[in-house]
Amino acid sequence: DIQMTQSPSSLSASVGDRVTITCQASQDISNYLNWYQQKPGKAPKLLIYDASNLETGVPSRFSGSGSGTDFTFTISSLQPEDIATYYCQQYDNLPGFSTFGPGTKVDIK
C-alpha cells in the first residue's frame, strides 16, 4: 500500500494568516491526490481534487498544488470557519486502492 504523510500534524494561526499543509506519498502518484476538510461530528467534505482543482462551491482561498510525491494545500487567508482537520487522500487511477494521510488539525491562535 502507498503510505501518505502530512505535516504539520497540527497548527495554530491567526485570522487572515496564510496556512500551508504538506502531504508526501511513498511513491509517485502523479496528480491523484485530493484534499478534504472535516469539522467535528461531521463527515469530511471534498475541497480539492486531482491535486489542484477546486471543487464546485468551495471558496477560492483554498488551493492545492504538486505532483509526483510532494503536494501542498494552502488557505490564503484563514477564516474562523476554517477550523477543522484537513486530510490528503491518494487514489489509484482505476478506482482500486486509496489511502488517507494522518490529518492536520488547524486552530485559531
Place this chain on the structure above:
Amino acid sequence: QVQLVQSGAEVKKPGSSVKVSCKASGGTFSSYAISWVRQAPGQGLEWMGGIIPIFGTANYAQKFQGRVTITTDESTSTAYMELSSLRSEDTAVYYCVGGVGAFDYWGQGTLVTVSS
C-alpha cells in the same frame, strides 16, 4: 445530487460480525465507485475498500483483507460492508462514500460499537 443513506448504529460483541448498508439515490448507481471509510474515536480516516457496482469486483486495504466484504445490490441501489471477527479496536464510525477517485458524496456515518 447523489445521496447516500446508511443503516443505523450497531452494538456488537467481540468475535461477531456487522453488516452496514448504504442506499444511494439521485444518481446512476452503477456509474460511480462506492468505498467504505472508517474513523475510530479521535482518530483519522481509514480507507477499507471499494467497489464499482457495474464491475462487481471489490478491492480491499491490506489491513482488512479476509475480514471485510463489500457488495452491492443494483436492483435496490444499495451497497453493503460486512466486517467479521470484530474486536474492540473496530469501534468506529463507518462511512460509505461515492465517487470515482475523489470522494464526492458521503453517507451520514454509522457508529459501530464493539463491546462485551
